[in-house]
Amino acid sequence: xxxxxxxxxxxxxxxxxxxxxxxxxxxxxxxxxxxxxxxxxxxxxxxxxxxxxxxxxxxxxxxxxxxxxxxxxxxxxxxxxxxxxxxxxxxxxxxxxxxxxxxxxxxxxxxxxxxxxxxxxxxxxxxxxxxxxxxxxxxxxxxxxxxxxxxxxxxxxxxxxxxxxxxxxxxxxxxxxxxxxxxxxxxxxxxxxxxxxxxxxxxxxxxxxxxxxxxxxxxxxxxxxxxxxxxxxxxxxxxxxxxxxxxxxxxxxxxxxxxxxxxxxxxxxxxxxxxxxxxxxxxxxxxxxxxxxxxxxxxxxxxxxxxxxxxxxxxxxxxxxxxxxxxxxxxxxxxxxxxxxxxxxxxxxxxxxxxxxxxxxxxxxxxxxxxxxxxxxxxxxxxxxxxxxxxxxxxxxxxxxxxxxxxxxxxxxxxxxxxx
Amino acid sequence: xxxxxxxxxxxxxxxxxxxxxxxxxxxxxxxxxxxxxxxxxxxxxxxxxxxxxxxxxxxxxxxxxxxxxxxxxxxxxxxxxxxxxxxxxxxxxxxxxxxxxxxxxxxxxxxxxxxxxxxxxxxxxxxxxxxxxxxxxxxxxxxxxxxxxxxxxxxxxxxxxxxxxxxxxxxxxxxxxxxxxxxxxxxxxxxxxxxxxxxxxxxxxxxxxxxxxxxxxxxxxxxxxxxxxxxxxxxxxxxxxxxxxxxxxxxxxxxxxxxxxxxxxxxxxxxxxxxxxxxxxxxxxxxxxxxxxxxxxxxxxxxxxxxxxxxxxxxxxxxxxxxxxxxxxxxxxxxxxxxxxxxxxxxxxxxxxxxxxxxxxxxxxxxxxxxxxxxxxxxxxxxxxxxxxxxxxxxxxxxxxxxxxxxxxxxxxxxxxxxx
Numbered sequence: 001x002x003x004x005x006x007x008x009x010x011x012x013x014x015x016x017x018x019x020x021x022x023x024x025x026x027x028x029x030x031x032x033x034x035x036x037x038x039x040x041x042x043x044x045x046x047x048x049x050x051x052x053x054x055x056x057x058x059x060x061x062x063x064x065x066x067x068x069x070x071x072x073x074x075x076x077x078x079x080x081x082x083x084x085x086x087x088x089x090x091x092x093x094x095x096x097x098x099x100x101x102x103x104x105x106x107x108x109x110x111x112x113x114x115x116x117x118x119x120x121x122x123x124x125x126x127x128x129x130x131x132x133x134x135x136x137x138x139x140x141x142x143x144x145x146x147x148x149x150x151x152x153x154x155x156x157x158x159x160x161x162x163x164x165x166x167x168x169x170x171x172x173x174x175x176x177x178x179x180x181x182x183x184x185x186x187x188x189x190x191x192x193x194x195x196x197x198x199x200x201x202x203x204x205x206x207x208x209x210x211x212x213x214x215x216x217x218x219x220x221x222x223x224x225x226x227x228x229x230x231x232x233x234x235x236x237x238x239x240x241x242x243x244x245x246x247x248x249x250x251x252x253x254x255x256x257x258x259x260x261x262x263x264x265x266x267x268x269x270x271x272x273x274x275x276x277x278x279x280x281x282x283x284x285x286x287x288x289x290x291x292x293x294x295x296x297x298x299x300x301x302x303x304x305x306x307x308x309x310x311x312x313x314x315x316x317x318x319x320x321x322x323x324x325x326x327x328x329x330x331x332x333x334x335x336x337x338x339x340x341x342x343x344x345x346x347x348x349x350x351x352x353x354x355x356x357x358x359x360x361x362x363x364x365x366x367x368x369x370x371x372x373x374x375x376x377x378x379x380x381x382x383x384x385x386x387x388x389x390x391x392x393x394x395x396x397x398x399x400x401x402x403x404x405x406x407x408x409x410x411x412x413x414x415x416x417x418x419x420x
Numbered sequence: 421x422x423x424x425x426x427x428x429x430x431x432x433x434x435x436x437x438x439x440x441x442x443x444x445x446x447x448x449x450x451x452x453x454x455x456x457x458x459x460x461x462x463x464x465x466x467x468x469x470x471x472x473x474x475x476x477x478x479x480x481x482x483x484x485x486x487x488x489x490x491x492x493x494x495x496x497x498x499x500x501x502x503x504x505x506x507x508x509x510x511x512x513x514x515x516x517x518x519x520x521x522x523x524x525x526x527x528x529x530x531x532x533x534x535x536x537x538x539x540x541x542x543x544x545x546x547x548x549x550x551x552x553x554x555x556x557x558x559x560x561x562x563x564x565x566x567x568x569x570x571x572x573x574x575x576x577x578x579x580x581x582x583x584x585x586x587x588x589x590x591x592x593x594x595x596x597x598x599x600x601x602x603x604x605x606x607x608x609x610x611x612x613x614x615x616x617x618x619x620x621x622x623x624x625x626x627x628x629x630x631x632x633x634x635x636x637x638x639x640x641x642x643x644x645x646x647x648x649x650x651x652x653x654x655x656x657x658x659x660x661x662x663x664x665x666x667x668x669x670x671x672x673x674x675x676x677x678x679x680x681x682x683x684x685x686x687x688x689x690x691x692x693x694x695x696x697x698x699x700x701x702x703x704x705x706x707x708x709x710x711x712x713x714x715x716x717x718x719x720x721x722x723x724x725x726x727x728x729x730x731x732x733x734x735x736x737x738x739x740x741x742x743x744x745x746x747x748x749x750x751x752x753x754x755x756x757x758x759x760x761x762x763x764x765x766x767x768x769x770x771x772x773x774x775x776x777x778x779x780x781x782x783x784x785x786x787x788x789x790x791x792x793x794x795x796x797x798x799x800x801x802x803x804x805x806x807x808x809x810x811x812x813x814x815x816x817x818x819x820x821x822x823x824x825x826x827x828x829x830x831x832x833x834x835x836x837x838x839x840x
Contacts, residue, residue, distance in 0.1 A: 022756070022780075022782075025779070025780075025782075026779055026780070103801065105799070105800075105801060109790060109794065109799075111800060111801075118812050118813070119782070119812060197636075201812050201813070202812075202813055216617075216640075217640070220636075220637070222642065222643075222811065222813050223642075224813075240835065242835070243834070243835030244835075246835055246837055247835055247836070247837055249837075250837035250838060251837075254837070254838055254840075336442070354832075358828075358830050359445070359446055360442075360445075360446070362442075362445075362539070363828070364828065364829065365828075365829045365831065366828065366829070366830050366831070367830075367831040367832075367833065368830075368831070368832045368833065369832070369833045369834055369835050369836065370529060370831055370832070370833030370834075370835075370836040370837075371833075371836065371837045371838050373837075373838040374529065374831065374833075374836075374838050379525070379529075379838065380525075380531060380829070381523065381525060381531075391642065392538050392539060392621050392622075392826035393538070393621070393622055393642050393644075393813060393814040393826070394813040394814040396826055396827050396828065396829075397827075397828075397829045406812035406813070406816055407816050407817075408778075408783070408784065408785075408786065408816065408817075409784065409785045409786070409800070409816075409817045410778050410786050410787075410788075411785060411786070411787040411788070411790055411794065412774075412787075412788045412789070412790070413787065413788065413789045413790030413791075413794075414663070414789055414790075415660065415662070415663030415664075415666055415667055415789050415790075416667070416789065416790040416791065416794075417666055417667055417669075417670035417671075417674070417790075417791045417793075418670060418674055418791050418793040418794055418799065420674075
């Protein structure tokens with residue numbers, strides 16, 4: 001598509017989103033829940049069409065790696081999972097309308113702070129086509145219009161899912177333009193989206209480092225950052241050994257490709273032989289590569305030497321870096337320096353150490369005696385999530401429907417004027 | 421100052437701010453309140469030095485308008501006002517530490533969502549030197565380090581106030597680098613500040629349209645927008661006439677230079693003679709110019725014709741635009757199109773009309789039967805404010821100490837691992 005034509009299309013898309021957003025802001029929680037239920041029903045009704053579109057994507061994706069192809073592949077069972085996910089979003093409490101604060105001032109004014117939708121959200125994501133359904137439903141549930149830009153690999157699959165979502169909206173009597181997608185997989189559409197400051201209230205990139213970096217560098221629209229998860233587990237000298245062995249294996253290896261997987265271990269110098277040796281041996285025995293500093297490397301011949309670049313690396317694989325620290329203070333300093341402000345855990349039976357860790361570590365999620373793999377909106381009880389925000393503005397940690405909202409102050413008087 | 425040297429200084433400034441921020445994050449509410457009290461005492465102790473610095477600024481400011489010179493001028497009484505403002509900030513409730521949510525999941529994990537500081541805040545503002553004190557104290561109160569960039573006109577005055585604030589921090593045992601300023605009034609320092617994404621968590625511009633526009637266009641750091649206040653008062657056909665006359669005069673003329681001043685009036689077509697004629701006559705008699713559409717202009721010979729550009733203009737003067745609408749729906753549409761999403765009021769005795777207005781108007785503050793001049797953190801009971809945010813992300817409406825915060829999730833387990 002030529003650029004001027006695309007720009008016109010994007011402007012029209014934005015205008016439709018804004019109009020849909022104004023209508024959505026006036027809906028009840030019941031109406032929005034019913035719409036998401038109708039979207040689930042429409043996905044179930046469109047299984048054949050979605051699978052056919054997915055076959056087109058798969059046929060074009062022959063050059064992709066096996067794991068990328070697996071992420072792209074849809075099956076009847078996976079689509080039922082998508083529809084069930086939408087039903088779960090429909091069943092969440094209404095994120096809107098709540099009176100968050102309510103107070104009177106001495107002059108008689110009555111103030112209320114209420115939850116309102118953000119408006120129009122842009123979501124830019126990579127290949128998994130199920131994100132189309134999750135993201136669309138989370139935005140509708142929270143009263144927002146959304147403009148989706150999925151991965152080019154899944155363009156046909158996402159388009160077929162989108163068609164079903166819009167059919168569900170129509171069936172429920174809500175504007176179908178509440179959920180739209182950019183008209184082309186062309187990267188130029190992303191560039192245009194990131195300049196639509198009159199239309200978009202926020203853009204949420206969800207994907208790999210290069211996508212996030214591009215969005216952060218280019219966007220004129222405010223960004224909810226979802227950076228990488230370079231998560232740490234710090235095994236304090238007062239850690240219970242059996243708990244620590246169990247938690248570290250889970251934190252690193254339950255799933256290595258999720259953003260909450262532990263990528264780096266810190267051990268107290270005083271517990272190398274009591275703790276580090278056994279924990280690292282567990283990991284090595286389970287097939288995990290370990291890259292460590294010299295003190296730890298001396299514990300097992302299978303340990304490789306770490307370089308400085310290991311401390312900042314999110315492997316998303318069966319690899320872990322490991323380092324010795326002198327105590328809680330150095331652990332905190334290391335994490336704040338090399339981490340990505342996502343999720344970190346301390347394993348200890350010493351409450352003071354845990355509290356110091358909680359206070360000092362500047363991350364969205366800090367855990368005590370638990371696996372970093374709990375960094376997930378579902379595990380928090382938020383239902384489906386758009387991602388884990390590592391920024392500190394607006395939303396931090398798992399971003400669910402309740403976080404895709406803003407507030408408004410409503411103030412009631414009786415001909416009240418301001419003195420002075 | 422040459423650019424490479426300035427860049428090095430800015431980097432050093434950022435590193436000091438970050439270090440101070442880490443220390444501040446560990447302080448108690450009592451410590452931060454005591455520090456702000458000490459800052460107030462230090463301002464009182466430095467009155468002579470601050471006034472001497474202000475004389476230098478005033479001597480350089482001969483070319484400024486009388487109103488600009490008045491904003492710049494400090495007096496012993498104004499400085500006592502600054503110190504008293506700091507005392508009031510010290511006395512605010514601690515914005516940090518509160519447990520906002522607290523819940524358990526079935527697997528035994530205990531979740532808490534707590535308030536934490538944002539980190540390092542950049543504040544860019546124009547000539548009034550008292551903002552140096554307010555902004556510095558609000559940031560310290562909320563546990564943040566701040567880098568200030570005041571107007572070049574007030575560089576000496578702000579520097580003298582800054583020196584006092586830092587002396588107060590030292591007296592209270594907190595790091596003086598919690599409050600710093602850029603080393604030069606050179607605009608290049610602003611450009612550098614807006615790229616310091618590793619240091620600054622947010623930048624807050626406070627000033628005129630051109631400053632905000634520059635920051636919005638250039639910043640790589642997230643921005644808390646404080647746009648202009650093109651505020652509307654809509655006089656619905658069911659408005660009580662006497663309340664409406666009182667509120668409109670106050671909303672427009674109490675102070676014309678504040679962002680909550682009403683800039684535009686909307687009248688229902690059905691109440692031109694019953695309401696509009698008298699209300700506009702009040703304003704004209706009080707010396708306010710009125711620029712209106714043809715239907716309203718026919719009511720009084722003193723009314724000038726409005727052009728389309730009037731609907732989007734923030735006069736900050738004794739001028740008001742006025743327009744006829746067909747009812748609540750058109751009023752909402754006009755406001756959402758031409759307003760700045762700041763503050764709007766409806767005057768009516770009809771609760772349904774007020775509720776429709778509340779639901780439809782997309783502004784930070786919406787009022788019923790009250791003056792738009794209440795758009796002020798103090799009037800909300802928030803204490804001092806940094807400004808009124810017109811963005812929907814993170815903070816909307818008056819931004820006080822409690823809004824200069826983020827959250828963190830702390831999660832406690834007992835060797836808890838994630839299944840599946």
